[in-house]
Amino acid sequence: MTSATTETADEAPLFGPASQFSAFFDDPRWALALIRATVLEAAHPQVGAALLDNSTFVAHPWRRLRNTFFSLRRMFGADPSVREREAARLNRLHARISGSDARGRGYDARDRATRAWVVATLFESTVTMCRLSGQPLGQDTMEQMYAEYRAYLAALDGDAAELPTELKDFWRYFDGVVENELENTEAARVILYRLFDQLPAPALLTGVPTLWAAGRAVAGPVLGAITVASLPEAYRRRAGLPEMPGAPTLMQGAYFAAGLARFLPQGWINAETIIETLSLSPDSDDPRSPAATAVRSRMKRASALLRLLTPLPAAASASDRGDGRRSAAEFFREVLDQTGDGHLDWPDLAAMARELATRLDLDEPEETRLYDAFAAWWRELQAALDTDGDGRVSADEYAAAVPSLAGPALIRVAEVLFDATDKDGNGTIDADEYRTLFRTAFHRDLTTADGTCGRGAFVGGFLSFMAGRRSGTPYDPLLADA
Structure with a gap:
């Protein structure tokens, strides 16, 4: 052998x-x-x-x-x-x-x-x-x-x-x-x-x-x-x-x-296509998006019919309600608690850094800079929100002091993320760099007249998302999607 x-x-x-x-x-x-x-x-x-x-x-x-x-x-x-x-x-x-x-x-x-x-x-x-x-x-x-x-x-x-x-x-x-x-x-x-x-x-x-x-x-x-x-x-x-x-x-x-799938013509089942299609967000510009939107529309009609026969879940999320608002509890559950254990601690923020580094395909030292920025943010969060001193932040502790979320360390996270996305270092994010991070075309909220995304718009958009009050932002697929 x-x-x-x-x-x-x-x-x-x-x-x-x-x-x-x-x-x-x-x-x-x-x-x-x-x-x-x-x-x-x-x-x-x-x-x-x-x-x-x-x-x-x-x-x-x-x-x-x-x-x-x-x-x-x-x-x-x-x-x-x-x-x-x-x-x-x-x-x-x-x-x-x-x-x-x-x-x-x-x-x-x-x-x-x-x-x-x-x-x-x-x-x-x-x-x-x-x-x-x-x-x-x-x-x-x-x-x-x-x-x-x-x-x-x-x-x-x-x-x-x-x-x-x-x-x-x-x-x-x-x-x-x-x-x-x-x-x-x-x-x-x-x-x-x-x-x-x-x-x-x-x-x-x-x-x-x-x-x-x-x-x-x-x-x-x-x-x-x-x-x-x-x-x-x-x-x-x-x-x-x-x-x-x-x-x-x-x-x-x-x-x-x-x-029995072995009897199907070759190429009929493609795992990559299936996974990519499941990942399509409603506002994606992917060529497959119109077909996915049509499927989603039919499923919404079927869901509405089923809703007539069965009650809705007790708590619907912002995306379910369609009003674009997200409560503090929803944001904690959908974004901050990445590991799903009911608490916010370092592994949750490390998971965020890991996902962003994976999307951007970062090498050293950029990857370490991103992790270090999230680590500094965790220390800031822990100092501001961990009122009982157990080393983690509960949903109640977060809801009681949510304004403390957007401190200097979070701004630093946004700036490091911008620098990591701006591969050519020209101070703006172009269409290709944007797609690498968001996997879709420019979002109108973040673009300027010259068709690029500047540092201020990017950082402001990220901070607004992390404030946890609105869903359907370009940052949702980064950290909120299942």
Whole structure:
């Protein structure tokens, strides 16, 4: 077997469009496999604690999905320079994630053994999805795919030593972790029993809360049951996860039905197009936007009909009401509380910095400047709003002192963000720079007569958004969209 990072002329490439990984990228079954892999990742105590403390997967799952999707595409692409740059970005991101869980056990996102487990769950779940859908992989295909995943780990860690060299040894390694290390972590329970039940609508489907809630009420428990049934029996037994009657049959049927997509003409299912379409905001200038708007309009009519039969949720958001106003509680929940744990603390602001740095594709030292600006803002917020001294800000503390939000440190955040967006350093943001950050054309509120965005308009717009009183601003897709 060759090194995990090279291949000979007679071997299939480990990266690029001819790899086994790429063959599965647009496969609908992979959506089920990714959910399963995420639960197995979250069941690891270190990963579970890191997710619970730092991840936006609860409050902003669609954004997290999009970022993960494009990261994997860059890492498994054919261009080694793109892969190296993405690996460096991921390593910087992981270097900023460490802490301890509720039992005082430390976690560190740079831990090599833990990162190897994350890669292992992706590989094993892909093999399992093929078996469950009645299309088990041949030995040669599995060997090739395993080499690709080891190469992915090597691109991150410098080598793949934490995963067994041979596939035959991998299965003993995997079973050992499942039997001896996985737990019924809170993060795993959140994914299985809270995320599906409370999944927010993607940008494309905002404005139809009744219809989305009705669909989620049906699909959520089904997805949870399918996922639980697909998990290794040893983990289900260890975690005490109940299995619904008929769940194995339901799971087999779901994987088999998704596997029928192989009979569709090539190119009919494109994961990138689906994810980009789900991310379209109502005022997007994307060429696909008119079709998305038409779909959204029909869904609004269906939602209105359904609303006649069922009551509206007790609290509708500003986007649901359509009046453009956002209460302090809504702003806290939709923007500030990025991790969805009900409090504002440093991981929430770090998540904001991470999302902005990802959109702008920042390298050092610009990335660190942005994180440092958010860290200074957190210290300012903590000093002004944390009245009980518990190290975090509650929704009530925020609502009671909301004018303190826009202090000098927040102005500095806006200025650093402007500088990071202004790639050519000419003091204005042109159309291409604007699109890089906002993923749409200029917003009329921020442009000047010469068709650019100046520092004053940008900073003023950002501060106005962070004041939390208006929705539908150009800054909403940055931090508010799910």
